[in-house]
Amino acid sequence: MxxxxxxxxxxxxxxxxxxxxxxxxxxxxxxxxxPKREDGTFEPAWRGANGEKDLRGKSPEDVAAQLESEGYSPEAALALAQSMVVDIANTPxxxxxxxxxxxxxxxxxxxxxxxxxxxxxxxxxxxxxxxxxxxxxxxxxxxxxxxxxxxxxxxxxxxxxxxxxxxxxxxxxxxxxxxxxxxxxxxxxxxxxxxxxxx
Incomplete structure (x- = not known):
């Protein structure tokens, strides 16, 4: 590696x-x-994938809900949201x-x-x-x-x-x-x- x-x-x-x-x-x-969970993972630490401060602490589901309110379909909103935020605590x-x-x-x-x-x-x-x-x-x-x-x-x-x-x-x-x-x-x-x- x-x-x-x-x-x-x-x-x-x-x-x-x-x-x-x-x-x-x-x-x-x-x-x-x-903080560590019982399963050994960490509590998620969501951040904007490009450092966007307004996305700090927002999960993909949170971002997707916002996108849906802006007119995206649920599937498109979630797909886009998953590329917009990253869990820096658990992501390798x-x-x-x-x-x-x-x-x-x-x-x-x-x-x-x-x-x-x-x-x-x-x-x-x-x-x-x-x-x-x-x-x-x-x-x-x-x-x-x-x-x-x-x-x-x-x-x-x-x-x-x-x-x-x-x-x-x-x-x-x-x-x-x-x-x-x-x-x-x-x-x-x-x-x-x-x-x-x-x-």
Missing amino acids: TQNYEKIEKEQGLDPRVESLAIPLARDYAEKNY YDQFPDHWKKQNRGGAEFLISLVDEVGADNIRALDLSDSEVQEKYGTLIHANWLERNQWVLDPEYGNSVLAQSYADLPADEQQKDIDQMRVLQGWLEAQQNPEEIGV
Whole structure:
């Protein structure tokens, strides 16, 4: 599976490490941020397939009902609705729409740039329980996220909490940035020991 991603990325001129890291980043985010059901799946997290904020939290059935009220037949409405929203909690990364893959790649690209700048051994050696390390890397990661997510500033769909600097974020939001560093450390370890990831 990794080789397929590497082939696609090579054709698109992308760094193969980015897609390789984006997958565990997406998986880790789902594990830590969406409630799990008894059957092992997550509570759905419906999002607009192209990031449309007005579709957040709307299931295909919700969207289909709206489309029916606009004159679509029930069958056509549901078919269209299924392409308009995605459950990002339960959909495998390789089935994400391009918008959501791009979102995950953006974070992965930044983390790979940190590896290139700081060095893999130095990243692996970071003590992520150290508050100074958390502040330094959390600030960098959150600033990068803000650059890629200007929607937080939108007066209608924005999020004033997320629009703050890392230092002013609530602890649970700061933890999301630090979790990315933990995933990066684990990914680097797996790259060093490929037998752990089945490569």
